[in-house]
Amino acid sequence: AAMADTKVVKAVRIHETGGPEVLKWEDVEVGEPKEGEVRVKNKAIGVNFIDVYFRTGLYKTDLPFIPGMEAVGVVTAVGPGLTGRKVGDVVAYCGNPLGSYSEEQILPARVVLPVPPSIDFKVVASVMLKGMTAHVLLRRCFKVEPGHTILVHAAAGGVGSLLCQWANALGATVIGTVSNEEKAAQAEKNGCHHVVIYTKEDFVDVVNNVTSRKGVNVVYDSVGKDTFQGSLQCLALRGYMVSFGQSSGRPDPIPITDLVPKSLFLCRPSLMHYIESRDELLESAGEVLSLVSSGVLKVRVNHVYPLSEAARAHADLEARKTSGSIVLIPDS
Numbered sequence: 001a002a003m004a005d006t007k008v009v010k011a012v013r014i015h016e017t018g019g020p021e022v023l024k025w026e027d028v029e030v031g032e033p034k035e036g037e038v039r040v041k042n043k044a045i046g047v048n049f050i051d052v053y054f055r056t057g058l059y060k061t062d063l064p065f066i067p068g069m070e071a072v073g074v075v076t077a078v079g080p081g082l083t084g085r086k087v088g089d090v091v092a093y094c095g096n097p098l099g100s101y102s103e104e105q106i107l108p109a110r111v112v113l114p115v116p117p118s119i120d121f122k123v124v125a126s127v128m129l130k131g132m133t134a135h136v137l138l139r140r141c142f143k144v145e146p147g148h149t150i151l152v153h154a155a156a157g158g159v160g161s162l163l164c165q166w167a168n169a170l171g172a173t174v175i176g177t178v179s180n181e182e183k184a185a186q187a188e189k190n191g192c193h194h195v196v197i198y199t200k201e202d203f204v205d206v207v208n209n210v211t212s213r214k215g216v217n218v219v220y221d222s223v224g225k226d227t228f229q230g231s232l233q234c235l236a237l238r239g240y241m242v243s244f245g246q247s248s249g250r251p252d253p254i255p256i257t258d259l260v261p262k263s264l265f266l267c268r269p270s271l272m273h274y275i276e277s278r279d280e281l282l283e284s285a286g287e288v289l290s291l292v293s294s295g296v297l298k299v300r301v302n303h304v305y306p307l308s309e310a311a312r313a314h315a316d317l318e319a320r321k322t323s324g325s326i327v328l329i330p331d332s
């Protein structure tokens, strides 16, 4: 039975790692926020590929756990002594801790962000993690400048869509890869100047043709195993290989000497390390939301599922059936 100071809500919980079927729709208890915490009733929850990594066990956390790293919701309680947040505030959250696949959750106030009411809450719920990732990739790991040519894999995906739109706005020539015609049309809408259907064409050949064999300044590779080697081949002298995901599996290890022939740079960023401080978080989130407001970033929420059907969302994401952003909506 629930304690006096806890309430029972519905959430998606994982007791053992595995396929989408391990996402269980359950009653969970949510307590009162302690010092430095708030309780948030979620209105929309963003789905990210990282949620899949935690579900399969590729990324580790203690069991059982509620997955999910971003959401938008309404504050329903604030911890003792907390200022700057009040019941009724609409807020967004992105990053650690896990737990957004829930009707209601406790969060440290330091990860909670104010949300402009002018932006649709489904858009906000699915642009924080993906948008801040794009910010890290384009502005912080490597700085894309006008005149650069860049290669973005999964250019119709959640992060990929934002990367292409943003890079185009920065003045880069954008080459995007996708798996089918429908996604190719979306990648073009995302501002790709050249689109490669990498399930049919060799993307290395296309990059060679487009760049007159010079290669690209940077590759943003989230696909991992299937693309990593080809991505290295696409780089120009002193090019940057930014490996930031493994949707197809972890890339095989390479010897450092593989970087020598073109004096390449290799980095493997994780968003969380760029938004650990409150200042960096606010700067990154502010940049993303202002680009959404001004229309530079168009967030396509192409898939909306009830929270209780998170397993279907995961299955579709892993089967490469989705494009743009995916959002879960709690019933209550």
Ligand code: NDP
Pocket (backbone or CB within 6 Å): 047, 048, 049, 050, 129, 130, 133, 154, 155, 156, 157, 158, 159, 160, 177, 178, 179, 180, 183, 222, 223, 226, 244, 245, 246, 247, 248, 249, 269, 270, 271, 272, 317, 318, 319, 320, 321, 322, 323, 324
């Ligand atoms: P996406 O919407 O991009 O979905 C993944 C896409 O990857 C698919 O739609 C598919 O596009 C492509 N893909 C290629 N091969 C496979 C495969 N074997 N299985 C599944 N998908 C495949 O997801 P997100 O926008 O949520 O995330 C994109 C990537 O960015 C992920 O790898 C994620 O881990 C990474 N990421 C990393 C962060 C970091 O901090 N380092 C932060 C956020 C995201 P197509 O059909 O066109 O091939």
